[in-house]
Every structure is written in C-alpha cells, then in structure tokens.
Amino acid sequence: MHNHWIVDLDFDEDEDRTTCTAKLSGFSAPGALGVGVARRSPDDTPDSTVGEELAAARACSDLAHALIDQAADGIQRRTHESAHLHY
Numbered sequence: 346m347h348n349h350w351i352v353d354l355d356f357d358e359d360e361d362r363t364t365c366t367a368k369l370s371g372f373s374a375p376g377a378l379g380v381g382v383a384r385r386s387p388d389d390t391p392d393s394t395v396g397e398e399l400a401a402a403r404a405c406s407d408l409a410h411a412l413i414d415q416a417a418d419g420i421q422r423r424t425h426e427s428a429h430l431h432y
Contacts, residue, residue, distance in 0.1 A: 350374040352408070354401050361385050363396035367404035375415055379408030 350371040357364045361384060368378040381403025383396040413430050420428035 348373060352405065354404065356397055356400065358393060358396065360391065361387075363393070363400040365397065365400035365404040367401070367408040369408070375412065377408060377411040377415060379404045379406065379411055381405070381407055 348371070350369050351374075353368050353370055355366045355368070357366075363383045365381045365383075366378060367381070369375060381400045383399035383403070385391060385396060410432060413432060417428040417430045420426075420430075
C-alpha cells in the first residue's frame, strides 16, 4: 500500500507576530492540524524569515502531537486499553 500526505503551511503575519497553520492534505490524510506562533521582541528588528521559520517549526510540532494523540485514540478504540505513546 502506498499513501502520500502533504503538509500545507499557511502564514498570517502582522508587525509583531507570525502565525502558521500546518494542515495535512492528500488522499486519506487524517483531519489533523497544528498551529504555531512566533512573537517578535520589541528590541528586535523585523525579520519575516525568522518569524516564519519559528512559527512553522511550532506548527509542525503541534501537528505531530495531534497525530500521535489521534493514533493513541485509535489504539484505545480498538484494544479498549490505554495507549501509552511517547512524543
């Protein structure tokens, strides 16, 4: 069996904050998403690249945790026992 999922990253920025939403797409991709935020320190000069990188990393991490939680829920539904998955 072959499956292919794509992670789509969507950014929203203002002067002080960058928000990224990471969402899976593709045939049979689970409905999971993650959100990450990067805030600029008032002492820093604006740099959208750094904000995007940090927000994207946090969104992908949040997405990974959401997928692990979904997998644990699936295991528990099938086995009727607590699943202990590690991050």
